Amino acid sequence: MPAxxxxxxxxxxxxxxxxxxxxxxxxxxxxxxxxxxVVDDGPSEATKAAAARHGARYVAHARGMGLNAARNTGAxxxxxxxxxxxxxxxxxxAGWLAxxxxxxxxxxxxxxxxxxxxxxxxxxxxxxxCGRELPPITHLDLGDRDTDAEHAWGANMAVRRAALTRVGPxxxxxxxxxxxxxxxxxxxxGGGRIRYIAGAALDxxxxxxxxxxxxxxxxxxxRGRASRRFDVFKDTAPTPQEELxxxxxxxxxxxxxxxxxxxxxxxxxxxxxxxxxxxxxxxxPPPAATPGVDDFLSGRSGLVAGKRGTLLRAHDALLDxxxxxxxxxLRAAAGRPPRRRVLVVGVERTDVPNLMxxxxxxxxxxxxxxxxxxxxxxxxxxxxxxxxxxxxxxxxLAEFDWxxxxxxxxxxxxxxxDTFLALAEAGGLQLAQPAHRRHSHAGWPVxxxxxxxxxxxxxxxxxxxxxxxxRDAAAALLPFPKDLKMGWGLDAHWSAVxxxxxxxxxxxxxxxxxxxxxPAAADYPRETAAAEARRFLxxxxxxxxxxxxxxxxxxxxxxx
Numbered sequence: 001m002p003a004x005x006x007x008x009x010x011x012x013x014x015x016x017x018x019x020x021x022x023x024x025x026x027x028x029x030x031x032x033x034x035x036x037x038v039v040d041d042g043p044s045e046a047t048k049a050a051a052a053r054h055g056a057r058y059v060a061h062a063r064g065m066g067l068n069a070a071r072n073t074g075a076x077x078x079x080x081x082x083x084x085x086x087x088x089x090x091x092x093x094a095g096w097l098a099x100x101x102x103x104x105x106x107x108x109x110x111x112x113x114x115x116x117x118x119x120x121x122x123x124x125x126x127x128x129x130c131g132r133e134l135p136p137i138t139h140l141d142l143g144d145r146d147t148d149a150e151h152a153w154g155a156n157m158a159v160r161r162a163a164l165t166r167v168g169p170x171x172x173x174x175x176x177x178x179x180x181x182x183x184x185x186x187x188x189x190g191g192g193r194i195r196y197i198a199g200a201a202l203d204x205x206x207x208x209x210x211x212x213x214x215x216x217x218x219x220x221x222x223r224g225r226a227s228r229r230f231d232v233f234k235d236t237a238p239t240p241q242e243e244l245x246x247x248x249x250x251x252x253x254x255x256x257x258x259x260x261x262x263x264x265x266x267x268x269x270x271x272x273x274x275x276x277x278x279x280x281x282x283x284x285p286p287p288a289a290t291p292g293v294d295d296f297l298s299g300r301s302g303l304v305a306g307k308r309g310t311l312l313r314a315h316d317a318l319l320d321x322x323x324x325x326x327x328x329x330l331r332a333a334a335g336r337p338p339r340r341r342v343l344v345v346g347v348e349r350t351d352v353p354n355l356m357x358x359x360x361x362x363x364x365x366x367x368x369x370x371x372x373x374x375x376x377x378x379x380x381x382x383x384x385x386x387x388x389x390x391x392x393x394x395x396x397l398a399e400f401d402w403x404x405x406x407x408x409x410x411x412x413x414x415x416x417x418d419t420f421l422a423l424a425e426a427g428g429l430q431l432a433q434p435a436h437r438r439h440s441h442a443g444w445p446v447x448x449x450x451x452x453x454x455x456x457x458x459x460x461x462x463x464x465x466x467x468x469x470x471r472d473a474a475a476a477l478l479p480f481p482k483d484l485k486m487g488w489g490l491d492a493h494w495s496a497v498x499x500x501x502x503x504x505x506x507x508x509x510x511x512x513x514x515x516x517x518x519p520a521a522a523d524y525p526r527e528t529a530a531a532e533a534r535r536f537l538x539x540x541x542x543x544x545x546x547x548x549x550x551x552x553x554x555x556x557x558x559x560x
Contacts (some may be wrong), residue, residue: 001080001285002079002080002081002211003033003034003035003078003105004032004033004034004080004081004082004101004102005029005035005079005081005082005084005097005100005104005158006034006036006037006074006078006080006082006083006084007025007029007034007035007036007037007072007082007086007097008037008039008071008078008083008084008085008086009021009022009025009036009038009039009056009085009086009087009292010039010041010067010070010071010074010085010087010088011038011039011041011042011047011070011088011521012040012041012043012044012047012064013044013046013047014047014089014219015044015046015049015050016204016208016364017088017089017206017207018038018047018050018051019050019053019054019190019304020089020091020205020207020495021040021086021087021088021089021090021091021092021477022036022050022051022053022054022056023054023091024090024091024092024202025086025092025097025389026054026056028092028094028095028096029307030055030099030526032097032101034080034084034097034101035057035060035078035080035126036050036054036055036056036057037056037057037074037077037078038050038056038057038058039059039060039061039070039071039073039074039077040058040059040061040477041061041064041065041066041067041069041088041488042060042061042064043060043061043062045281047060051238054209057077058289059077059108061073061151065172066172066174066175066179066339067176068169068170068171068172068174068179068180068183068461069170069172069501071085071154071170071420072169072170072172075164075169076275077297080161081104081160081161081162082100082114082158082159082160083157083158083159083160083161083164084097084100084157084158085154085157086155086156086157086202087138087154087155087204088202089171089205089206090118090155090156090202090203090204090205091202091203091205092123092199092201092202092203093201093202093203093213095200096116096199096200096201096202096544097200097540098198098199099116099197099198099199100114100116100158100202103146103195103197103200103348104158104160106144107195108354108447109162110191110192110193111160111192111193111194111196112159112160112162112163112166112167112187112192112193113152113158113159113160113163113184113187113193113194114152114157114158114160114193114194114196114197114200114442115140115149115152115153115156115194115195115196115197115200116139116140116156116196116197116198116199116200116201116202116371117140117141117142117198117200117201117202118138118139118141118153118155118156118201118202118204118470119141119201119202119203119204120135120136120137120138120139120203120204120206121141121203121204121205121206122205122206122211123205123206123207123208123211124211124330125209125211125212125487126211127212127216128258128259128260129171129212129260129261130257130258130259130542131263132253132257132259132261133253133259133261133265133538135261135349136168136216136264136265137204137206137216138153138155138204138262139150139204139452140153140156140196142198143198143219144192144198144209144510145198146195146196146197146198147195148193148194148196149193149194149195149196149197150186150194151194152180152184152194152196153180155202155204156181156200156202156204158200158546163187163192163305163536165194166190166192167183167186167190168186169310170182171183171483173423174224174373175226175229175230176223176226177223177226177227177229177230178226178227178229178230178233179233181230182230182233183351183452184516189303195383195422196309198229199219205353205465210268211544212257212514213260213263213264216260216264216283217263217264217266217267218267220264220265220267220268220271221267221268221271221274222271223268223271224267224268224269224270224271224272224275225271225272225274226271226274226275226475226552227268227271227272227362228243228271228272228273228275228276228279228346229275231558232275232279237276237317240258240276243269243273243276244273245270246269246272247266247269247270250262250265250266250268250269251266252271253265253266254266257532260388269516271317273318274318274391274504277311277314277315277318278310281308281311281312281315281438285296286299286300286545287299289545289546290543291540291544292415292459292486292534292537293534294530295365295544295545295546296488296489296492296533296537296542296543296544296545297443297488297533297545298444298445299545300443300444300445300546301443302311302441302442302443302444302527303441304439304440304441304516305315309439311397312438312439313438313439315438316438316439316512319438319449319484319512322451322452323451323510326454326510326555329556329557330419330422330423330454330540331415331419333419333422333423333426333556333557334367334415334418334419334422335367335418336419336422337412337421337422337425339367339368339369340368340369340401340421340453341368341369341400341401341402342366342369342370342371342400342401342402342403342404342417342421343371343373343389343394343397343400343402343403343404344363344370344371344372344373344406345373345374345385345387345391345394345403345404345405345410346359346373346374346387346390346405346407347376347377347387347390347407347408348375348376348377348384348408349377349408350376351378351469352518353517354408354409354517355376355408355409355410355517356367356555357410358410358411358412359406359408359410359412360374362371362414363404363412363416363417364418365415365417366401366417366418367418368417368418368421370417371394373390373394373410374390374406375390375524378471379552381485382484382485382486383485383486383487384480384481384484384485384486384487384490385480385482385485387405387479387480388479388480388482391403391478391479392479396477397474397475398471398474398475400471400474401470401471402421402424402469402470402471402476403468403469403474404466404467404468404469405419405463405464405466405468405469406465406466406468407464407465407515408465409465409515409516409518410465410466410513410514410515411475411513411514411515411516412511413511413512413513416434416511416513419485419508420432420434420468420508421468421509421512422556423454423455423508423510423511423556424455424468424470424506426454426455426554426556427455427457427504427506427554428504429455429468429470429504429505429506429508430469430470430472430473430498430503430504431461431468431469431470431473431477431495431498431503431505432449432455432461432467432468432470432506432508433461433462433466433467433468433506433507433508434466434508434511434512435447435448435449435450435508435509435512435513436449436509436512436513436514437449437512437513437514438513439514439516440512440513440515440516441515441516442515444460444462444548446458446460446549446550447462447507448546449509449512450507450509450550450553452553452555453509453510453553453554453555454506454508454509454510454554454555454556455506455507455509455510455553455554456506456507456509456550456551456552456553456554457504457505457550457551457552457554458505458506458507458548458549458550458551459495459499459505459543459547459548459549459551460491460492460495460505460543460547460548460549461491461494461495461498461505461506461507462491463487463488463490463491463494464487465513465515472503473494473498475505476497477494477499481536483535483536484532485532486528486529486532486533487529488529488530488532488533489532489533489534489536489537489542490536492533492537492542492543492544493536493540493542493549495538495542495543496541496542496543497541498539500538506551507550510556511534
């Protein structure tokens with residue numbers, strides 16, 4: 001005969017919370033003949049040990065599959081008619097499980113879900129809340145009488161097996177926000193109901209550093225991102241103007257009411273805005289490439305302008321804000337490597353606006369021994385013929401540790417060269433480029449700056465607007481081929497050469513540049529450049545568009 005209920009606890013890497021939850025649940029389950037099942041979405045030896053200490057059954061996923069996958073796994077590993085799902089960070093009140101089992105026996109078949117009070121509790125730290133907003137973790141209190149409810153949060157959600165069979169399993173593609181809601185919408189669409197059981201109460205806990213405002217804000221940011229995506233899924237997403245108005249109210253709430261919910265709600269809303277930016281800035285995949293014809297090109301124009309350009313600037317501002325706490329670490333890293341000999345060469349156009357004066361000033365501030373040789377283009381010569389002439393003035397090139405080729409329309413960040421070289425050397429990069437800011441003319445998505453990364457190993461580094469050659473790469477790749485004027489295809493070939501020689505190449509995210517004055521091919525026909533590239537690549541190895549990707553992301557000072 002099956003147990004009257006199974007308490008299912010999806011968890012991932014939080015054995016301390018799980019200990020408290022099981023200590024409150026297992027005695028109630030034993031007294032009522034119920035099952036207790038821990039589903040480890042990990043797995044983790046510490047989680048397995050916590051389950052064993054309390055006598056709970058343990059099931060583990062081989063890898064993280066998500067909360068709804070854990071819920072479905074729990075349902076498959078028990079035949080109980082009532083599946084009482086709880087989060088791993090709860091502590092149930094006396095009588096919690098008995099209230100659910102009694103209600104299950106008495107309620108009609110159209111009730112598919114039972115829930116109860118979820119009371120927010122903060123241990124160790126006690127942020128001040130004004131009471132005008134709900135607590136910043138899941139909370140539900142519909143009073144001391146049983147009643148129908150609009151929804152049940154996953155922290156305290158008992159599902160009747162008959163309803164699960166009728167409605168189907170939880171959608172495993174759903175994420176942090178909306179996971180249980182999507183299933184409940186299906187339940188209600190088929191005439192099902194959700195019942196609130198006042199006696200089935202539990203505390204939803206935050207303990208230790210998790211109860212600090214900073215930790216609560218970080219968690220709120222992630223929920224905000226997921227909540228916006230779920231609103232898009234439901235086709236109920238607010239307009240950008242509405243999201244911004246909400247953000248303004250959140251920012252004002254904290255100082256106005258001296259309430260810790262202000263920064264937490266602000267973080268949640270910033271998460272929603274980040275997802276909004278992702279919606280607007282998602283670039284559709286390029287058309288399929290034709291081998292030997294255009295598979296060495298990105299398939300995108302890379303131009304930024306208009307409303308999209310405004311959104312990209314806002315995205316950069318958010319990324320700058322997120323990167324601010326790393327500045328001290330990066331400054332320290334920039335001062336550590338030995339002093340290097342660096343050659344910077346570039347061709348300056350004097351017939352159009354350029355940023356070369358600012359670039360000279362920034363590069364000259366480096367602690368390294370920097371030689372800058374920038375000259376106007378010689379009449380009748382292509383860009384790379386002019387660059388070869390500059391390189392020839394500094395032979396032998398082997399005397400330099402690094403050679404940088406820079407365009408004249410690049411905006412560099414402060415302390416660029418010292419930080420860039422420190423990270424390139426930390427990553428062992430032989431061929432490197434700084435990432436583009438999001439608001440930057442760039443055709444290859446892999447070159448845009450990535451959040452939470454100092455540098456990335458990639459399969460591709462582009463030729464311009466800034467390309468850096470380590471000593472080995474410079475010896476093999478410079479001077480430039482004599483039969484190229486515009487340089488298209490060089491980067492695809494060089495990237496293949498790097499693979500053959502076992503070089504690590506990549507993109508440095510912590511020093512993003514702006515490239516907005518002139519897009520590529522602004523001064524010559526694109527098809528002429530592409531035809532030149534096809535001739536150059538004929539018979540040479542090159543990395544195709546489909547093979548351009550990030551291999552790994554790294555941060556200075558962390559294990560790689």
